Amino acid sequence: MKKRIANWGNYPVVESNEETFSFPDQLNQLLDEQTAFIPRGNGRCYGDASLAPRTISTLKYNKILSFDISTGIFECQSGLTLDQILEVIVPKGWFLPVTPGTKFITVGGAVASDVHGKNHHIDGSFSNHILEMDIVLDSKASITCSPQSNQDLFEATCGGMGLTGVITKVKFKLKKIETSFIRQKQTKAANLEQLIQLFDAHQHFTYSVAWIDCLKKGAHFGRSILMLGEHAHLTDLNERQRRNPLQLPRRKQINFPFNLPSWVLNETTVKAFNYLFYAKNFKKEINTVVSYEPFFYPLDAILHWNRGYGKKGFVQYQFVLPLEAKQGLIEILSRISDKGLGSFLAVLKVFGKQESIISFPKEGYTLALDFPVKPGLLEFLDELDQIVLHCGGRLYMSKDARMKPEVLQSGYPDLGKFKDIVRKYNPEGRIHSLQSDRLFLTSN
Amino acid sequence: MSTVLILGATSDIGMALAKKFASQKFDVQLAARRPELLEPLQSDISIRYGITSTLHAFDALKYGEHASFFNSLSPCPDVTVSVFGILDEEDLAFDDWFVAERMINTNYSGAVSILNQVARSYISRQRGTIIGISSVAGDRGRASKLIYASSKAGFTAYLAGLRNKCFKENVHVMTVQPGFVYTKMTENLSLPRPITSTPEEVAGIIYKAYQKKKNVVYVKWFWRYIMLIIKNIPEFQFKKMKL
Numbered sequence: 025m026k027k028r029i030a031n032w033g034n035y036p037v038v039e040s041n042e043e044t045f046s047f048p049d050q051l052n053q054l055l056d057e058q059t060a061f062i063p064r065g066n067g068r069c070y071g072d073a074s075l076a077p078r079t080i081s082t083l084k085y086n087k088i089l090s091f092d093i094s095t096g097i098f099e100c101q102s103g104l105t106l107d108q109i110l111e112v113i114v115p116k117g118w119f120l121p122v123t124p125g126t127k128f129i130t131v132g133g134a135v136a137s138d139v140h141g142k143n144h145h146i147d148g149s150f151s152n153h154i155l156e157m158d159i160v161l162d163s164k165a166s167i168t169c170s171p172q173s174n175q176d177l178f179e180a181t182c183g184g185m186g187l188t189g190v191i192t193k194v195k196f197k198l199k200k201i202e203t204s205f206i207r208q209k210q211t212k213a214a215n216l217e218q219l220i221q222l223f224d225a226h227q228h229f230t231y232s233v234a235w236i237d238c239l240k241k242g243a244h245f246g247r248s249i250l251m252l253g254e255h256a257h258l259t260d261l262n263e264r265q266r267r268n269p270l271q272l273p274r275r276k277q278i279n280f281p282f283n284l285p286s287w288v289l290n291e292t293t294v295k296a297f298n299y300l301f302y303a304k305n306f307k308k309e310i311n312t313v314v315s316y317e318p319f320f321y322p323l324d325a326i327l328h329w330n331r332g333y334g335k336k337g338f339v340q341y342q343f344v345l346p347l348e349a350k351q352g353l354i355e356i357l358s359r360i361s362d363k364g365l366g367s368f369l370a371v372l373k374v375f376g377k378q379e380s381i382i383s384f385p386k387e388g389y390t391l392a393l394d395f396p397v398k399p400g401l402l403e404f405l406d407e408l409d410q411i412v413l414h415c416g417g418r419l420y421m422s423k424d425a426r427m428k429p430e431v432l433q434s435g436y437p438d439l440g441k442f443k444d445i446v447r448k449y450n451p452e453g454r455i456h457s458l459q460s461d462r463l464f465l466t467s468n
Numbered sequence: 469m470s471t472v473l474i475l476g477a478t479s480d481i482g483m484a485l486a487k488k489f490a491s492q493k494f495d496v497q498l499a500a501r502r503p504e505l506l507e508p509l510q511s512d513i514s515i516r517y518g519i520t521s522t523l524h525a526f527d528a529l530k531y532g533e534h535a536s537f538f539n540s541l542s543p544c545p546d547v548t549v550s551v552f553g554i555l556d557e558e559d560l561a562f563d564d565w566f567v568a569e570r571m572i573n574t575n576y577s578g579a580v581s582i583l584n585q586v587a588r589s590y591i592s593r594q595r596g597t598i599i600g601i602s603s604v605a606g607d608r609g610r611a612s613k614l615i616y617a618s619s620k621a622g623f624t625a626y627l628a629g630l631r632n633k634c635f636k637e638n639v640h641v642m643t644v645q646p647g648f649v650y651t652k653m654t655e656n657l658s659l660p661r662p663i664t665s666t667p668e669e670v671a672g673i674i675y676k677a678y679q680k681k682k683n684v685v686y687v688k689w690f691w692r693y694i695m696l697i698i699k700n701i702p703e704f705q706f707k708k709m710k711l
Contacts, residue, residue, distance in 0.1 A: 026658070044655065046483070047505045084480075087508035088515045101508060112516055 029079070032330050033070040035337030035397050035425055038458065040077055044084045048166070051190065054080055055164045062457035063186040065130030066105055069137060070340040071425030072458040073185045080190060082132050088112065089193065096198035097155065102132030102191045107324075110316075115270050118198040119255065119316070121153035125371075127321050132191040137422040138183035138383040142231035142253070142320070145376035147199075149385050151182035158193040162454040166192065180445035183383030185421055187446050187455055203269040205256040206231070206319040210310045212302070216246025216354060223250065223374050230254050231319075236370040237298040238360050238393065239291065246357060248372070249305055256313050265313065273317035280328040283335045289396050291364040298369060333396045340423035341405060342392035343412045344375055344385065352415035353389050356408055363404060365395050381438035381445075384420040392423065402426055421459065429464045469519075473497040473545035475526060475582060476552025478505050480651035481601060484667035485549055488675045490517040497545055499526035499537075500552075528552050528578030529570070538585045547678070548586045549599040550579050553620075555653050561615045568615045575619035580626050587630055590639040598634075598641045599678060600627040604686065607645070607695045610711040631683060643684045644674055647691035663690065 030037040042064070045051040054061075062076040066083065082103035089099040096118045098109070106120060107127040113119065124139040133139075135157065140149045147153075156170035159181055167189075169178040181188045209229075213219035219234055226232060231253035240247050258269055265271075323329050330338070345352045357370070371392045378385045395401055409431045412419065418435025419427050433439055447453070472489045476482045477498035486496050490513035498506045503523040510521045526537055553575045561568040583598060590596030605613045606620030624643060631641035648654065648664040665673075670687050677685040686692040701709070 044652070046480070046652070047478070049505075050652075087512035089508055089511050091515050 029067065029075065030337070031067045031069050031071060031074060033337050033339055033425060034330055034333070034335070035339060036072055036075070036458070037337075038072075038075050038077070040075065040079050042079045042081050044081045046084045048160075048192070051080070051085075051160060051192070052164050055160070055162060058452075058454065060454045060456055062455060062460075063132065063136075063190045065103065065133035065136075066128055068126055068129045068133065069422040070338075071421075071423060072462065073137075073421060073424070073460075074133075075458045076456065082130060082190065082192075085192065086130075090195075091116075093118075096200060097195065098198050099193065099195040100131055101193055102135075103130050105130050106134065111272060113198055114201075114204050114272055114316075117201055117270055119201045119204075121197060121199045122147055122150045123320055125321065126324055128324065131194050131196075132186075135182060135191050135194060136184060136186045138380070138385070139422075140373075140375070140385050142233045142251075142373065144378075144385055145227060145232070145374055146230050148376065148378055149182075149380075149383055150196075151380070151383060153196045154178075154182070155195045155197060157181070157191060157195065159189040159449075160192050161189040162450045162452055167449075176445045177449055179381050180442050180449075183380060183421075184442065184446070185382075185457065185459065187457075187460055188449055189455065199255075201255045201270075202258055203256045203261060203265070204271055204273075204316055205261060205265060205269070205313050206253045206316050207256040207260050208310075208312050208314050208319055209252040210305055210312075211250045211252070212305055212308050213246075213248045213250060215244055216248075216357065219246060219248045219250060219372070220350065226250070226252050227374070232373065234372045235301065236357070236372055236391075237302055238357055238370045239295050239298060239364065241358075241361050245361070246354075247302060249302065251319075253319055260313050262313070271315075273315040278326055280326055280331040283331045285334055289333065301369065333394070336397045338394050338396045339401065339405070339425055340392060340394055341408065342384075342390060342420040342423045343408075343417050344388045344390040344420075345412065345415045345417035346386075346388040347374075349388070349415035349417065352411055352417065353391065356391070356411055359404075359408065359411075360393065365398075365401065365404065382436060382442045384418070384422070386418070388417065390420075392420075421463075424459065427463070429462070432463045469493060469495055470546040471495040471497060471543055472547040472549060473499060473541065475499050475548065475550045476528075477509070478502065479551055479553075480653075480667040481646070481649065481670050482549075482551040483509055484671035485551060485674060486521075487513055487516075488668075488671040489547075490514075490519050490521065492675065493517065493519060494547070495519050496521045497524055497541060498522070499524040501525070501527045526582075528574045528582065531578065531581040534582045534585050538582065538589065544589065544593070546595075547597045547599065548583070549601070549674075550583055551601040552578070553601070553603075555616050558612060558614050558616065571615050572619045572622075575616070576622040576626070579623050583626075583630065587634055587639065587641075591634060591637040594638045596639050597678065598627075598630065598639065599644060599674065600641070601644045601646065601674075602627060604645045604647045604691050604695050608699050608706075610706075612711060628684075640681055642678060642682055644670075644677070644687060645684065645691060645695070646670055646687045647694070649687075663688070663694070 029040045061078040064074040064079040064081050085101045086103035087101045091098050093116050122141045134150045138149045138151045160166045229252040234248045234250045236248040375385045377387045472494045478500040503525050602624045603620040605617040606624040609617050627643040648659045673687045
């Protein structure tokens with residue numbers, strides 16, 4: 025059925041014929057039509073990946089196939105979302121090995137974007153925990169791949185934005201937990217310099233991420249809150265929590281019922297928000313034991329929070345810079361604060377080492393920002409791209425709706441290898457998205 | 469622990485019902501023409517809800533096998549839900565008797581054959597619930613759903629009669645009349661969003677109605693009134709309409 029679809033940024037919006045399948049033979053029938061398509065999960069990437077005139081949705085292909093409670097090996101179809109997985113595994117003492125900031129993504133999407141979490145410097149990205157997975161190519165052949173077998177297909181699928189085929193089945197290893205709570209430490213940093221020192225001093229923490237107020241200038245440039253966490257042990261819990269240490273968080277969701285007018289987010293309101301966000305932590309350091317929900321998924325509590333950016337939507341901008349390019353980080357942040365484009369909070373995180381051909385993470389600082397779509401934004405982001413490239417960094421395709429092909433090319437030195445693998449497995453070249461067309465990933 | 473039998477478990481509503489009943493701690497017997505397709509659903513509901521789920525081959529068109537199919541179920545299910553049905557291209561069915569016959573035999577004859585079997589067994593045990601998923605299309609025949617609507621009309625009438633027959637035997641029969649539902653069957657139609665339900669919503673409403681022992685339930689409720697209006701359009705007017 026034709027409908028208008030968009031990803032989380034509500035930009036761009038396109039007309040698409042979205043088709044679903046519940047069984048392998050239904051997927052085969054869809055592939056028999058031999059028209060171009062892109063696989064699609066829950067549409068929680070931000071830009072134009074997973075958008076195309078024809079999309080094949082995995083959302084109905086969402087069954088749990090096996091879960092070994094003693095070893096934590098979990099296998100499911102690709103359309104299952106992380107929130108459903110958590111409901112099953114947490115009460116049994118297991119957790120996702122890696123989780124992004126929303127639990128409303130499918131497992132297939134987690135692989136295609138090779139998502140990372142607050143623990144990247146310790147545990148790597150999602151693909152590091154995959155034991156094996158099945159990919160259905162546009163020729164209908166189903167291929168099982170893993171780090172050991174059909175390795176090239178495996179590597180090109182992790183972070184490959186769905187271009188290698190339809191991911192249908194994923195088997196991965198969960199992380200053992202004693203409780204469903206997180207021992208959380210929040211530390212305030214008065215400026216960027218302090219923040220980077222704090223990151224260094226706390227690198228042994230499993231989870232770490234910082235929210236930066238990017239409108240502050242002068243001595244408080246880069247003031248921020250560093251959030252650290254560890255899975256809590258039984259002994260960390262208070263008596264009430266200990267009664268049911270593996271409890272699921274209570275669902276408290278509010279809905280953003282309509283699009284806010286675009287003018288609501290302006291420099292003044294964003295400044296006020298950021299002030300409150302920083303000031304709410306009265307003490308310099310706060311230590312608490314909280315449920316995993318507010319720690320990992322603070323924004324999931326507000327359904328459709330993306331509507332806060334209005335009908336025109338927003339663009340996420342996430343890049344990574346090598347550790348030695350701290351100066352680049354400062355330059356980008358100061359450009360943003362000078363421009364006053366109204367990015368709410370910026371999220372900073374330190375990535376650990378990672379070897380991959382098309383996955384985004386690599387060792388360094390990664391910063392993610394939201395910008396409401398408005399005139400001048402795209403030109404401004406092009407300027408930032410130049411700084412990122414100059415520093416030897418790169419951009420995250422899952423967030424991207426606008427980068428130029430040269431930017432991708434220079435950020436990902438193995439891009440040629442990636443394209444070769446895509447062509448090897450899908451010589452007909454029927455799998456492409458608006459993003460891959462834009463970035464020439466799939467043209468011959 | 470109670471057991472539910474889902475006839476036609478590969479359908480979208482069938483799968484949603486299996487999940488709903490499993491979440492309420494029912495053991496679930498999944499029956500379909502190709503039961504091997506249901507292995508993922510079987511593992512899914514067993515892992516999620518800690519219940520027992522079994523797979524069974526069932527072909528609505530093989531009337532001769534219905535008795536042995538039902539008698540082989542162990543345990544005998546407390547609740548039987550009949551959710552199978554097909555909707556073919558009506559123009560095709562008008563031209564080709566094979567297509568029309570298959571639709572009638574699946575939606576009506578097949579359902580009557582298996583539910584007679586189930587009802588006999590429930591009457592002899594003096595307990596049990598039969599839930600038949602018919603369609604609002606059966607409330608009034610019309611050109612664009614010529615064969616489908618008449619097969620469902622027959623099924624709706626059958627369920628009403630069966631309810632009457634079984635009442636004094638302590639066996640309850642519930643008729644479900646879904647309106648528009650987003651399923652594989654309707655994927656290529658553009659349905660008006662405000663009056664269209666998801667399979668999960670349908671399953672939730674059916675389960676609630678089952679608990680309350682409803683007789684006829686429309687999904688969603690306003691379809692009862694939409695159909696009331698449609699049924700009351702005078703025939704001399706109705707026959708001129710494009711429906």
